[in-house]
Amino acid sequence: xxxxxxxxxRFGGKTAEGDGAMRELLGGKGxxxxxxxxxxxxxxxxxxxxxxxxxxxxxxxGGYSEELKAEVADALAATEKLMxxxxxxxxxxxxxxxxxxxxxxMPGMMDTILNIGLCSATIPGLIEKTGNPRFVYDAYRRxxxxxxxxxxxxxxxxxxxxxxxIRQQLDRMMADLKEAKGYKLDTDITADxxxxxxxxxxVRIKEVLGVEFPDDAQAQLWGSIGGVFKSWNGKRxxxxxxxxxxxxxxxxxxxDGVR
Numbered sequence: 001x002x003x004x005x006x007x008x009x010r011f012g013g014k015t016a017e018g019d020g021a022m023r024e025l026l027g028g029k030g031x032x033x034x035x036x037x038x039x040x041x042x043x044x045x046x047x048x049x050x051x052x053x054x055x056x057x058x059x060x061x062g063g064y065s066e067e068l069k070a071e072v073a074d075a076l077a078a079t080e081k082l083m084x085x086x087x088x089x090x091x092x093x094x095x096x097x098x099x100x101x102x103x104x105x106m107p108g109m110m111d112t113i114l115n116i117g118l119c120s121a122t123i124p125g126l127i128e129k130t131g132n133p134r135f136v137y138d139a140y141r142r143x144x145x146x147x148x149x150x151x152x153x154x155x156x157x158x159x160x161x162x163x164x165x166i167r168q169q170l171d172r173m174m175a176d177l178k179e180a181k182g183y184k185l186d187t188d189i190t191a192d193x194x195x196x197x198x199x200x201x202x203v204r205i206k207e208v209l210g211v212e213f214p215d216d217a218q219a220q221l222w223g224s225i226g227g228v229f230k231s232w233n234g235k236r237x238x239x240x241x242x243x244x245x246x247x248x249x250x251x252x253x254x255x256d257g258v259r
Contacts, residue, residue, distance in 0.1 A: 007052070007053050008048070008049055009026060010046075010047045012046060012078075013045060015037060015038060017034070018031060019035055020034065027048070044083065045083050093118075093217075095117045095118060096116045100112060100231055115146075116143065117220065118140045119216055121216075136191075137191050141201060144213055147223070148205045150224075166209060173201065177193065
């Protein structure tokens with residue numbers, strides 16, 4: 001009987017399914033996270049999707065195997081247990097980040113999405129838990145800016161004119177707000193203003209990209225995984241690989257639990 005291929009490796013709680021010697025399968029970042037966890041360092045729980053899954057994603061025409069979906073669900077449940085929070089939960093939500101890496105270091109060449117899981121269902125619970133609505137809405141506007149840039153524009157191969165990328169447009173909206181209010185720093189923007197700005201961001205995203213920003217934790221997670229997979233074939237990453245002579249079939253993505 002053929003051996004079942006493992007696609008997802010968990011880490012956290014001072015243990016890990018991988019180790020530092022598994023760079024080819026886990027990528028440099030994933031291998032290091034596993035090793036740090038095994039050494040007892042305070043690494044937030046999470047999991048790494050193997051380098052093979054990046055190639056599998058492209059072989060499936062930009063899709064996910066049922067095996068990967070099942071392994072991610074199991075690994076996410078294990079992460080939730082270790083972190084004491086639940087992804088997408090209205091009362092005690094876990095937020096995650098989707099980070100990229102490779103067998104060979106490619107600094108700044110691929111993309112990361114933070115604060116995944118913030119949506120209308122989870123924002124009230126996180127505000128109640130933290131007692132800091134400004135922190136929550138600032139995290140939310142950051143998610144919207146990163147996700148729209150990485151997943152909704154770059155990953156879809158959209159090439160806007162100079163200065164017209166969705167991230168630049170959202171940056172200008174934020175700068176315009178600060179100027180109108182006479183603010184010098186981002187931290188001067190109030191919670192209510194950040195909430196209004198986030199809603200305005202979503203309207204602009206729909207106008208520019210023609211699709212809604214996802215208001216669902218699972219949709220954000222899988223969109224982010226796919227977006228980071230696709231960033232392996234982004235212009236910056238391809239150009240860097242040509243210069244450094246890194247093979248095109250090396251890739252890795254990790255989804256790390258964050259507090």
